[in-house]
Amino acid sequence: MELFEPGDHLVVESDLYGGSIRLFDNVSKKNHYEFTFLDCSNEDVEGAIRENTKAIYIETPTNPMMNVSDISYIAGIAKKYHLLLIVDNTFLSPYFQNPLELGADIVIHSGTKFLGGHNDTLAGFVVTNNEEIKERLRFLIKTTGAGLSPFDSWLLLRGIKTLGIRMEKSQENAIQIAAWLKQQSCVKNVYYPGLPEHPGYEIMKKQARGFQRINVAAPRKIITECLERIRGIL
Ligand SMILES: Cc1ncc(COP(=O)(O)O)c(C=O)c1O
Missing domain, CATH: 3.40.640.10 (Type I PLP-dependent aspartate aminotransferase-like (Major domain))
Structure with missing residues (x-):
């Protein structure tokens, strides 16, 4: 401000x-x-x-x-x-x-x-x-x-070093929880932008990653970068 x-x-x-x-x-x-x-x-x-x-x-x-x-x-x-x-x-x-x-x-x-x-x-x-x-x-x-x-x-x-694997696991868990909540008769609404019926779903797909499937490209990129850095040090 x-x-x-x-x-x-x-x-x-x-x-x-x-x-x-x-x-x-x-x-x-x-x-x-x-x-x-x-x-x-x-x-x-x-x-x-x-x-x-x-x-x-x-x-x-x-x-x-x-x-x-x-x-x-x-x-x-x-x-x-x-x-x-x-x-x-x-x-x-x-x-x-x-x-x-x-x-x-x-x-x-x-x-x-x-x-x-x-x-x-x-x-x-x-x-x-x-x-x-x-x-x-x-x-x-x-x-x-x-x-x-x-x-x-x-x-x-220290925390950021494990951000990638924690985020992958979180999104994997989140979509399962959202799908489970949807099946519960006592739950009226599930607000989760990874569900196709969420009004923001298409925008999410366009501007963000995650929620649909495990994003294998991102960790692979991080691992490749780390290996390159280690090679540089050696
Ligand atoms: C969207 C968002 N921004 C900022 C904050 C503030 O976070 P902090 O606890 O680090 O002050 C929160 C906390 O819940 C949040 O949900």
Whole structure:
């Protein structure tokens, strides 16, 4: 939020992780930022843009309702109006979805979950491929004291080494749980974007990986890269 100025307006997904809503509603509004909350998976994002709009903030799939927004489509709108597109990519992790490649400017992740992987550290990531944003964020982190300690950084690096195999197993389990839940008469709805009847299924297939079958290409790529590195050292 430190990238913006009082009076700036953001178009924000309405179904977000509760902490993000708390930040926007209870901290940022007080600092005179303005927000329009809407369901970015099927409401008119372009129509919500105002003269003072500076960014679009989405999460896909959303926590908790699993709404899926089309990242490339929203990135197109952001580019047209010179806005930043910020994507919270926590739920899929970089293993299954890469918003920067789909046109986002800033991607955020909770490092506490899949990236850390062991429930022993709290962390967050802010990722960008834009040099100017990178310098501004680096300055802010250095100045406000949001940098991660060396030990937590080490814990995260350790966790990321097993990200691939953990994500493969998680998606394998998830599709089985979703299929089982669907068969239970007491369950009214199953919200899982890997099910063909989910409204976001086709977009998920286009912009993310996982959920259909075990993705053998990704681990194979990681193993090949590791072997190449080891060969380089030897
Ligand atoms: C989508 C999403 N983003 C961010 C967070 C924040 O994570 P942390 O616990 O690392 O602050 C959460 C936590 O549940 C989340 O679900």
